Amino acid sequence: MADTSVSTRAERSARTRAAILEAARQVFAERGFEKATIRTVAERAGCDPSLVMQHFGNKQKLFEAASQVNLDVAEVSAGPADELSERLVRGVFERMDARPDAIASTLRSMLTHDASAKEVLKLFNLLPGIGQEDEQPDEQQALRGRLIGALTLGTAVTRYVLKFAEVEQASVDDLVECLQPAIEALLTPPNGQPISGQPTRQP
Amino acid sequence: MADTSVSTRAERSARTRAAILEAARQVFAERGFEKATIRTVAERAGCDPSLVMQHFGNKQKLFEAASQVNLDVAEVSAGPADELSERLVRGVFERMDARPDAIASTLRSMLTHDASAKEVLKLFNLLPGIGQEDEQPDEQQALRGRLIGALTLGTAVTRYVLKFAEVEQASVDDLVECLQPAIEALLTPPNGQPISGQPTRQP
DNA sequence: GTCTATACCGTGATAGAC
DNA sequence: GTCTATCACGGTATAGAC
Numbered sequence: 387m388a389d390t391s392v393s394t395r396a397e398r399s400a401r402t403r404a405a406i407l408e409a410a411r412q413v414f415a416e417r418g419f420e421k422a423t424i425r426t427v428a429e430r431a432g433c434d435p436s437l438v439m440q441h442f443g444n445k446q447k448l449f450e451a452a453s454q455v456n457l458d459v460a461e462v463s464a465g466p467a468d469e470l471s472e473r474l475v476r477g478v479f480e481r482m483d484a485r486p487d488a489i490a491s492t493l494r495s496m497l498t499h500d501a502s503a504k505e506v507l508k509l510f511n512l513l514p515g516i517g518q519e520d521e522q523p524d525e526q527q528a529l530r531g532r533l534i535g536a537l538t539l540g541t542a543v544t545r546y547v548l549k550f551a552e553v554e555q556a557s558v559d560d561l562v563e564c565l566q567p568a569i570e571a572l573l574t575p576p577n578g579q580p581i582s583g584q585p586t587r588q589p
Numbered sequence: 590m591a592d593t594s595v596s597t598r599a600e601r602s603a604r605t606r607a608a609i610l611e612a613a614r615q616v617f618a619e620r621g622f623e624k625a626t627i628r629t630v631a632e633r634a635g636c637d638p639s640l641v642m643q644h645f646g647n648k649q650k651l652f653e654a655a656s657q658v659n660l661d662v663a664e665v666s667a668g669p670a671d672e673l674s675e676r677l678v679r680g681v682f683e684r685m686d687a688r689p690d691a692i693a694s695t696l697r698s699m700l701t702h703d704a705s706a707k708e709v710l711k712l713f714n715l716l717p718g719i720g721q722e723d724e725q726p727d728e729q730q731a732l733r734g735r736l737i738g739a740l741t742l743g744t745a746v747t748r749y750v751l752k753f754a755e756v757e758q759a760s761v762d763d764l765v766e767c768l769q770p771a772i773e774a775l776l777t778p779p780n781g782q783p784i785s786g787q788p789t790r791q792p
Numbered sequence: 793g794t795c796t797a798t799a800c801c802g803t804g805a806t807a808g809a810c
Numbered sequence: 811g812t813c814t815a816t817c818a819c820g821g822t823a824t825a826g827a828c
Contacts (some may be wrong), residue, residue, distance in 0.1 A: 642822070647822080
């Protein structure tokens with residue numbers, strides 16, 4: 387039983403799988419879905435290209451496994467409404483910071499790869515749900531929600547993909563400080579009170 | 590001289606060239622640089638692929654010709670400082686609206702194609718120049734400038750590339766109305782007066 | 793001179809042999 | 811688990827047709 391002296395087959399397989407996944411995250415993050423190649427992933431993982439296929443089936447499935455990121459915006463949105471904009475920014479960027487390669491993979495590919503675009507859209511559809519509880523959702527309110535998403539998306543793209551120094555090196559606190567008033571402004575229609583917040587609810 | 594009865598060679602050539610250019614704008618806008626193929630462009634232009642090469646040399650040069658868009662931010666920035674944020678939004682989106690395919694080409698490709706990324710960066714470097722005249726450009730101010738760019742970029746991406754209905758169908762006036770206060774908020778440091786504006790200049 | 797047909801060469805995903 | 815073959819695709823060069 388010499389083959390169990392260091393590690394079992396299952397252990398070796400699991401380690402290979404993890405190496406592939408990590409390599410995939412890097413390559414997809416750097417090059418996006420289309421320009422990333424199975425060969426490059428395999429090379430960086432130190433294994434054969436065919437092994438990658440064996441573990442993950444095809445390129446698309448590998449991508450899905452590698453770019454998995456748990457934003458769970460429901461969790462982010464929970465809490466007192468008057469701190470919503472701060473929690474939103476903090477929650478989103480803390481979660482993205484935890485897996486920069488995974489989010490970069492999705493973001494980098496979103497404009498040229500349908501599956502990634504849909505993934506981003508899912509995030510979008512969570513974000514602007516805020517503040518649409520009681521008031522009738524008129525057109526401008528929907529637009530405002532989308533623009534909050536646009537600001538978030540633009541910031542994420544410049545931070546994780548384009549890597550503009552100022553945005554990349556900023557702390558989450560910095561981002562919160564700068565973005566929070568802007569999001570408040572987007573939440574507030576010209577006429578008066580913010581569309582979210584709890585002005586209609588008395589203690 | 591029967592060959593001049595309908596059109597000269599030069600005229601035919603020019604029309605073919607224009608057809609190629611228009612087809613290229615569409616294809617690049619729809620698919621981005623890498624997924625767009627010379628063959629598809631030629632097909633849509635109703636000519637042979639080699640003809641495309643003859644007119645434009647190579648794919649990259651064709652792309653440059655097709656995605657040319659004149660933002661000329663210097664022009665946009667000129668004027669009284671207290672209306673800057675409005676003029677910024679209006680100027681940028683009016684110019685982009687004039688050539689949606691061209692701007693979409695650049696935007697769609699910016700995350701996977703170096704030349705497009707540089708093009709976008711050029712636009713970025715113009716935008717946040719605002720308000721950096723007299724005050725020492727501290728870090729946070731630089732970040733704020735970039736975030737204005739991020740908001741603009743995110744909005745443009747959702748309008749021209751991802752085509753989210755609310756953002757795509759909004760008029761420039763709608764965008765101005767919603768974005769202007771957000772940009773003001775980004776221009777304003779927490780301590781006090783906005784970093785642009787003309788508080789230091791007396792009449 | 794303007795356009796077309798075809799060939800070349802590299803690349804990448806995937807399947808099947810070892 | 812690995813190596814090799816297959817197949818399709820796309821950018822580009824060349825040769826010739828009108």
